[in-house]
Amino acid sequence: MQDFAGAFGLAFGLIASGDADLFEIVGLSMRVSLMALLLSCLIGFPIGALLVVRKFFGRGIVIALVNSMMGFPPVVIGLLIYLVLSRAGPMGWLGLLYSPTAMIIAQTVLIAPIVAALSRQVLEALQAEYDEQFRSLGISRGRAMLALIVDGRYGLVTVALAGFGRAVAEVGAVIIVGGNIEHLTRVMTTAIALETSKGDLGMALALGIILMSIAISVNLGAGALRAIAERQAYA
Amino acid sequence: MPDAAPLMPRKTSDGGSKTPRDRLLPGALRLERLALQVAGRLLVNIEKLTLDPRSVTVIMGPNGAGKSLFLRLVHGLIPPTQGWISWGEVACGEATRSTQAMVFQKPVLLRRSVAANIDFVLRRRAGTKAERRARCDELLTRVGLAGQAQQPARLLSGGEQQRLALARALATRPKVLLLDEPTASLDPASVQMIEQIVLASSAEQTKVIFVTHDVGQARRLAGDVAFLHHGQLVEYGPATAFFANPSSEAAKAYLSGRIVL
């Protein structure tokens, strides 16, 4: 076994030297996960708001469904997306399998339910406060949804960060639909899996350290934002 | 169109209003056998009430009497367990609510700037950005908040929040204004400012229903007074008569500052 300190030394060396491959992988990870996050927010926020604003029949079932989709195993989602995007699958003609787009789709399917379920929870409290006032003012459902999203923005940023954290750290789905192709679909997590299996623990650890730093800074950012929101009484 | 008041020219037998025409005004509140029951508790129970459609009606009564619930019921925010409510021949509901505005006992402000809170309401109505801005400035000036337009609304003081809530209610140019203790935490100058706004609105044909515990204020504003106790309507009549000689024991006790049982 490589010794622990040696692996760490190698890792920091790679990061400090600005290794091109390393930063290409980090860049693709960020691009794929941010894009998936953007799409997930565009899908998840309105669904969360709709579930809060409309007390339709079967709403409880939909909420339970969305909540349980939060816990779907990434590999299963990866497999389903693979089957859909494969040349032999229903959407194979798009030729998207083994592309960053396929990874974005998989991550979006993975985290949109998380964003929807968590934003519903965040907006529920806000809705309880605003509901009577909105009805008094005759605000339409659509405008109420928009207002909830706008006014719940600081809470929703935390939701988005949770989704991003899950997306960027996920390996099971992206390795199936992305294929871990060098210079094309290799992201941090799949590269860690590969480097580990090559026994190249230094590179794996370097990527791991970057991944963890991103997770930590994302959470620090969330904390800072929360503080700003509280100062303005917008939280 | 906010001005399309739901007037329905229909002849009905006299229900207590001064003239048959009055009954068609949007401020002519009538209700019968109104009851609200929650978890086995009868919170509101009023046999029959017809309000003067033009005056400022002040609602009084001890804490927990059901005044806030009464406003919510007649505004159509909560459905009664039983009975019916109408405003000028139109059954209470979304249609009547859209011509009314309510200021809640606890002001509900959006997590935005003071001006954005007003603009949120103004945007529902057509109008250019410049027009909305001018109207927003005018409303904020009226409640003395012009200097704080860009401040986060929820950082306003309690009294300022109440004034902003009132300005936002006025932004809809309501035919009926429902005010739930709007001056509860205001300084004397602000109280005077709000009372003037209320009287001016009333003079402009807006029906005002005003909940207050301040007897002096009630004397200054009220055309008629409704006194609630334990969810029941104990007294309703012209203000002068009410203050000179309340007929119920509860109202007597309340006005003389004793605990009402």
Added chain:
Amino acid sequence: MKRTTLFGAALLSILATVASAEDPSILVQSTTSTQNSGFYDYILPIYKSETGVTVNVVAVGTGQAIKNAQNCDADVLLVHAKAAEKKFVDEGFGVARSDLMYNDFVIVGPAADPAGIAGGKDAVAAFKAIAEKKALFASRGDDSGTNKAELKLWDKAGIDIKAASGDWYRATGSGMGATLNASVGMGAYTISDRATWISFGNKGDYLIEVEGDPVLFNQYGIILVNPEKCPSVKADLGQQFIDWLISPHGQELIAANKLDGKQLFFPNAKP
């Protein structure tokens, strides 16, 4: 609104960067052993510089690689399981199979050598010894070429590994490198292709225990996916890659690929 247009522009630009990178490329389904040994890291940049074609490699177990190719998710298949490859071609999924190169499997284990097999030349006897001592053995267990070769050896040794699975026989269900990591981690023997073993970076005190038995021969084949079955196949580009690899020039390059002075693969394409 200005803000929404800005937002839309940002969205489009991200989408555009994702959708770009459309120079000529082919997709190869291949095995973890070829990827983990660094074979592609060595050969593909040379191919790209000579032809301008990007070769994208998905490295999975041989079994999955073949299934993915059957789903038309590949232009070229490069694996090492001759019987399965022949079946693939016979069923019409592949155009023709060519031998490409070979290396051999080695049985590796800890220096302590609890089954006492070190220095042996008989793989089947070594497997028998491992089973007898119930020494730990890590198997790929992933239907890969290496896994298939290993199962053939147990079969020859007459040992029922199904009964031992979970006991001394541990099927990891993962790639070659991951299985080597697992072996080193738990002190188990395993079988690896030589190239992956040479380039493996986490050997610890592990050594080659058994090598040189003819049954350990490991042949790699290369197949163009049939464009009649899969219209999306880039037949010309795929065939160009195959022709290049089996040409004398390609074969020389394969022979020249060395790590620590050791040759990783031995070209044996029939001209």
